[in-house]
Amino acid sequence: MLVNTSVIYAKIPTEYPLPGEHLIVKRDDHFQPTLNDGDILLRNLCISLDPYMRGRMRAADIPSYVPAFELNKPLETRTVSEVIESKNPAFPVGSIVVGLADFSQYAVVRKDKVANLRILPNARDERIPLSAWVGVLGGPGLTSYASLKAIGKPKAGETIFISAAAGAVGQLVGQLAKLQGLRVIGSAGSDDKVAYLKTIGFDYAFNYKTSKTLDELHKAAPNGIDIYFENVGGETLDAVLTVMNTHGRIIACGMISQYNTTEKYGVKNLLQVITKRLTMQGFNQAEFAKDYFEDFQRDITDLLINKKIVYRVTEVKGIEAGPDALYGMLKHGSNTGKLVVHVADL
Amino acid sequence: MLVNTSVIYAKIPTEYPLPGEHLIVKRDDHFQPTLNDGDILLRNLCISLDPYMRGRMRAADIPSYVPAFELNKPLETRTVSEVIESKNPAFPVGSIVVGLADFSQYAVVRKDKVANLRILPNARDERIPLSAWVGVLGGPGLTSYASLKAIGKPKAGETIFISAAAGAVGQLVGQLAKLQGLRVIGSAGSDDKVAYLKTIGFDYAFNYKTSKTLDELHKAAPNGIDIYFENVGGETLDAVLTVMNTHGRIIACGMISQYNTTEKYGVKNLLQVITKRLTMQGFNQAEFAKDYFEDFQRDITDLLINKKIVYRVTEVKGIEAGPDALYGMLKHGSNTGKLVVHVADL
Numbered sequence: 001m002l003v004n005t006s007v008i009y010a011k012i013p014t015e016y017p018l019p020g021e022h023l024i025v026k027r028d029d030h031f032q033p034t035l036n037d038g039d040i041l042l043r044n045l046c047i048s049l050d051p052y053m054r055g056r057m058r059a060a061d062i063p064s065y066v067p068a069f070e071l072n073k074p075l076e077t078r079t080v081s082e083v084i085e086s087k088n089p090a091f092p093v094g095s096i097v098v099g100l101a102d103f104s105q106y107a108v109v110r111k112d113k114v115a116n117l118r119i120l121p122n123a124r125d126e127r128i129p130l131s132a133w134v135g136v137l138g139g140p141g142l143t144s145y146a147s148l149k150a151i152g153k154p155k156a157g158e159t160i161f162i163s164a165a166a167g168a169v170g171q172l173v174g175q176l177a178k179l180q181g182l183r184v185i186g187s188a189g190s191d192d193k194v195a196y197l198k199t200i201g202f203d204y205a206f207n208y209k210t211s212k213t214l215d216e217l218h219k220a221a222p223n224g225i226d227i228y229f230e231n232v233g234g235e236t237l238d239a240v241l242t243v244m245n246t247h248g249r250i251i252a253c254g255m256i257s258q259y260n261t262t263e264k265y266g267v268k269n270l271l272q273v274i275t276k277r278l279t280m281q282g283f284n285q286a287e288f289a290k291d292y293f294e295d296f297q298r299d300i301t302d303l304l305i306n307k308k309i310v311y312r313v314t315e316v317k318g319i320e321a322g323p324d325a326l327y328g329m330l331k332h333g334s335n336t337g338k339l340v341v342h343v344a345d346l
Numbered sequence: 347m348l349v350n351t352s353v354i355y356a357k358i359p360t361e362y363p364l365p366g367e368h369l370i371v372k373r374d375d376h377f378q379p380t381l382n383d384g385d386i387l388l389r390n391l392c393i394s395l396d397p398y399m400r401g402r403m404r405a406a407d408i409p410s411y412v413p414a415f416e417l418n419k420p421l422e423t424r425t426v427s428e429v430i431e432s433k434n435p436a437f438p439v440g441s442i443v444v445g446l447a448d449f450s451q452y453a454v455v456r457k458d459k460v461a462n463l464r465i466l467p468n469a470r471d472e473r474i475p476l477s478a479w480v481g482v483l484g485g486p487g488l489t490s491y492a493s494l495k496a497i498g499k500p501k502a503g504e505t506i507f508i509s510a511a512a513g514a515v516g517q518l519v520g521q522l523a524k525l526q527g528l529r530v531i532g533s534a535g536s537d538d539k540v541a542y543l544k545t546i547g548f549d550y551a552f553n554y555k556t557s558k559t560l561d562e563l564h565k566a567a568p569n570g571i572d573i574y575f576e577n578v579g580g581e582t583l584d585a586v587l588t589v590m591n592t593h594g595r596i597i598a599c600g601m602i603s604q605y606n607t608t609e610k611y612g613v614k615n616l617l618q619v620i621t622k623r624l625t626m627q628g629f630n631q632a633e634f635a636k637d638y639f640e641d642f643q644r645d646i647t648d649l650l651i652n653k654k655i656v657y658r659v660t661e662v663k664g665i666e667a668g669p670d671a672l673y674g675m676l677k678h679g680s681n682t683g684k685l686v687v688h689v690a691d692l
Contacts, residue, residue: 280625
């Protein structure tokens with residue numbers, strides 16, 4: 001019998017998901033799951049918190065690229081976990097896996113869901129922190145690597161602007177673009193984040209909360225912007241549209257400014273898509289996996305181990321810290337870099 | 347000595363270009379141009395009026411894909427014309443050409459601009475009206491043909507929605523899509539235009555002025571829209587975004603609702619680009635010419651001569667009618683199909 005603490009999705013939020021109202025911590029003192037053939041039991045070590053999770057907090061009948069969370073169950077999220085009980089020969093006890101599981105200390109993954117998990121043969125390589133498997137070598141990493149290639153089509157000498165540049169995705173996009181010879185500009189929501197961007201090679205970085213994005217872009221990119229890596233949407237997008245260059249590409253990764261509000265911002269400058277022949281494209285990193293995953297794992301592992309890139313992670317401790325951390329990320333951008341919950345040591 | 351009437355670009359409009367204020371008809375009773383080596387003199391037969399011309403009525407320092415018109419000179423537009431004097435062996439007297447020239451009865455094209463003209467070997471083929479060379483076999487035709495292929499990537503069984511569907515571009519896009527096995531939906535601004543769309547094979551057509559676009563789309567496309575051919579922008583785009591299917595393509599051809607106003611509409615539903623992984627792409631038909639022009643001329647000539655497609659033209663008579671016709675198109679959509687000025691017979 002185990003003690004198992006979880007974060008339960010208790011109510012659909014209309015704006016921000018509030019700890020204690022929409023997201024509730026629940027402790028089960030008598031957790032004693034029964035495994036059937038093909039099922040496994042995980043001890044979660046590291047849990048990923050990502051902005052896209054807000055999109056899963058919606059009515060189940062609204063379609064999107066990921067299904068809505070189920071009410072009154074634990075949130076589902078990416079985890080790095082140890083298999084501690086197994087009725088599935090493909091996942092022996094002691095394996096370290098990454099994939100979708102409950103936001104809990106312990107999580108059963110049923111036979112029909114184990115395909116969402118992948119064994120990590122290098123998980124015990126001490127040069128790679130466990131959190132990397134949900135960060136720079138996980139979803140945010142593949143997002144950055146593949147979308148920059150497939151949609152951004154970067155060419156040396158071009159200029160890229162990245163919003164939310166100190167986040168899980170932005171920081172990697174910026175470093176990859178820099179390695180490819182681009183001029184790299186980033187915005188972030190605190191002076192600390194801006195300072196971080198400068199240490200990792202951004203040519204220009206600014207705090208969008210204390211300056212005007214359009215003014216900064218005029219200063220930073222007097223010759224315009226060729227690629228916009230879009231993480232925030234709304235007013236920022238409107239400003240960027242006016243300084244895009246002809247044939248510019250907008251990698252539509254996220255629009256965090258529009259996730260937690262019922263008052264959507266109206267983007268006024270879309271005529272620029274016509275006059276400048278821009279391309280704006282949304283994507284789902286999972287769809288890139290087939291074409292890019294292998295190259296991505298090889299290239300990024302290599303860059304990481306050889307210290308050609310760095311990757312900042314903000315770690316909070318314990319399941320109980322989950323709701324506040326998620327709220328803080330969405331509301332205040334309180335994390336620098338990738339946000340994870342450290343649940344247990346390996 | 348010739349009498350030459352022109353439409354002069356007299357003032358930059360902030361909203362609609364008003365006949366008599368921004369666009370002025372001017373008559374020159376003593377037109378006696380001097381041709382230098384390489385120059386030619388044209389007698390214009392048919393002049394094209396297109397929505398994109400509004401975009402050229404701007405301050406010269408605002409960049410766009412076509413240069414601003416020069417103030418106090420005739421508008422520049424596409425014409426079908428006869429060469430009546432020539433100091434250029436590539437353009438012998440009697441040739442019929444299509445290309446950019448002054449909005450006048452007679453127009454000199456200087457040596458450095460003749461590259462904008464192309465001789466029409468089939469211009470005297472009676473099965474093809476002269477206006478076709480600025481319409482279905484000209485810019486609007488190439489626009490329709492190439493953007494549908496290159497950006498729309500249509501597949502049989504998909505659904506396309508076309509706004510301003512009874513215009514110079516929309517009517518051809520709809521017929522080409524239909525020939526490729528798509529379900530074709532169109533909107534237009536009068537009951538007459540809607541009736542026309544139904545006669546040319548549209549599966550569903552509605553008058554956006556007397557019904558709600560979103561309601562109509564729900565009825566017309568209960569399974570959603572795969573391709574949106576965008577001619578109008580603004581509120582229509584906002585509605586369409588909500589009914590696009592996953593991986594939908596938005597062919598951003600024009601946004602006529604946004605050309606003549608300083609009060610830009612704010613598009614609120616761009617988050618759909620992320621959640622549905624949409625692609626929205628602007629383009630310039632001239633850039634498609636290299637890859638598509640030959641196929642386009644062959645295919646469309648064939649369809650036209652074999653009466654597999656029809657192409658409606660609204661013709662007004664005489665240079666003097668130009669300003670009102672252009673204003674009427676932009677303000678009221680008063681043309682059905684391609685709008686041209688008939689200047690003279692061949």
